[in-house]
Amino acid sequence: MSDLSRQNPQPDVPAAQPEAAALGHALRAMREARGLTLVEVSARIKYSPAQLGHLEAEEWSRLPQGASLRGLVRNYVRYLDGDIDAILILLNDVREADGPGRSAMRAGVRQKLQHTDLPPGKEPPHRTWAWVLLILVLLGVVGWYAIDRGWIPDDWLIFDWLKGLRS
Template sequence: MAPEPSKAEEQDVVADSNASAPEQMRRAREAAGLTLEEVAARTRVPMRHLAALEAGDYNALPGTTYCAGFSRAFARAVGLDEAALVAKVRAEIDEMGGLGQDPYEIEEPVDPSSVPPRYLAWVAAVLVLLFAGGYAIWRMQLNTPPTDEQLAAEERTETRIADPVAPPRAAVGVAPRGPVVLTAVNEVWLRVYEPDGQRLFEGMLAKDERYTVPDNARNPMILTGRPDALAVTVSGRAVPPLGTAERTISDVPISAAALLSRQAGQDNEDAAPAPPAPGSPLNAGAGPAPRAGGH
């Protein structure tokens, strides 16, 4: 087994600012005695992206933001200056003419699965056609006069007066408690942090991997590009998703109180009775109040 390099030797190896960013990353990794697999395990960045980054194959990565984010994670894992390495990578990409701009400028490791494959364009086209067909059928039904049987059924339905639905009572004197557990239904990158910027967790979660928010966290919030890839539970009870795949979310509260309050608001909206239609018998049968003492 080769002897480990001394600190002075490591500094000589990685301090050459004239070396390219990929060369600096490779030297620093070798000086730290790490393999690409070990760096991937530390950063939770897929090894194929790290290999492309260390080889200087920026075109194999999804975009400039991804290159910068992966470089920052690589530098942190091997002890390089994060800001200097990211600046070097961006400069080299600019010299190549750029790789295009991502829709969200987040200089951190982002979820590689959020890059949409080409077949999604075909799926979107099919969905648009289905939506257009459904809309046409709906318009056709609106313009078709109802049959006598439909009118009779509607009259029977309108004469029934439903009992008002009582809104659910909120628990009195019971403080919402956790634990809050985030479970990855797909591979996803996320950051959990407090309002003052203190990071509680940052990295990739593999499918079915879980992260439990600390009980002593102060108003924890989340940032992720794939909120739909996370299942959230409070004390084992599932709560509504944090968002959809269409947009990145940030500064979204994920304390037990915030999540349960959010679910209660949605439940109240679902349980609220619809007001009677203007032409319903409830409104049509109500006449003006009689005058007292009039002739």
């Protein structure tokens, strides 16, 4: 067993760090292969050259988080005609490795949301009656308004008390 551990030593550095270097390096290589500067790319995709530089340098603390970061990367790669899906997979790997508790946090949020969301067709009965009551009240108000304004002919008003609603 000790021979096996000597042949395959476990690195102290997490495996996601080479992927992180690959992301920034890949973006820089795609940009330089097209002969573009950060300023030129920035003018086209409407992100500052500083943000693009931080992205290529993998300075995650200086970049937006979540969907904004994904949008930045997606627009950058789309402009460079790169493989958007492959780069986003790299980005996901980098961001998950960057925050060790992120996936646990997402699972906790998902679990909380599952308790508050109702499955389709499982709405409590009091909510259904509230909607029915609301619709009936609105129909009553609209009907009274139509009678009051004279929009409904007298021969449609079959009850005398409905005719009395007219002012």
